[in-house]
Amino acid sequence: MQQRDYDCAKEYTLSLFSGKYKIVIIYHLFHDGTLRFSQLQRLLDGATHKVLTQQLQELRADGVITRREERINNRKAVYYSLTLIGASLMPIVEAMFSWGSARLAALQLAEPKG
Amino acid sequence: MQQRDYDCAKEYTLSLFSGKYKIVIIYHLFHDGTLRFSQLQRLLDGATHKVLTQQLQELRADGVITRREERINNRKAVYYSLTLIGASLMPIVEAMFSWGSARLAALQLAEPKG
DNA sequence: CGGTATCCGGGAGGATACTG
């Protein structure tokens, strides 16, 4: 487990999501299943090589995802998947999605621009 | 609404929590009801005056909390409460709390120290 | 292909002091 400070369990859970691409990584791994590093990088257009690596390492340290490495013809292929722990976060992610969708829709109606 | 970037509704929701004390503020306001600035500051021992003000302003800008100001004998009293919008976030907060509690308990069993 | 190392800029959060 990475070092972090939290006074309460909810902050611990929140910290798992807190990284620029973490929640999106979790979301994609859940819906698309196993993904390679390069596939993730394509899905998260804009994520730097280095930063993506960091986020993945942190998620792995937290037990949210797993990493599997293969070598084919001296070519490295790395596959990432959700762990059961990671998958168990999905209800929360989906709840955030639903809540956000409804809220953003309400904001659209409230302040129409253009 | 503050400026922020998100590709998806779930990131918007996440952004509402993302601030050092925001989720705790929401939690306290839900369970304790209306709280004064100074009460919040005591509950969040460690939060600077300035930072607490900032977090509260952002939560207010996002429609999560309301602010009510009173003057008694030239003495200012400011009360904060959750809005209905803010209260509707509670299922997510509670879910994070439950998930985190279970996970932390499991980690304790897995790696007993001392 | 995927990971690491180095350098850098920006923004969040802390310390402090002043205001009404």
Next chain:
DNA sequence: CAGTATCCTCCCGGATACCG
């Protein structure tokens, strides 16, 4: 009591280059 202003520090994320 609550908010604002200034200054400062630290860390996250981006850019780039090199390694296996």
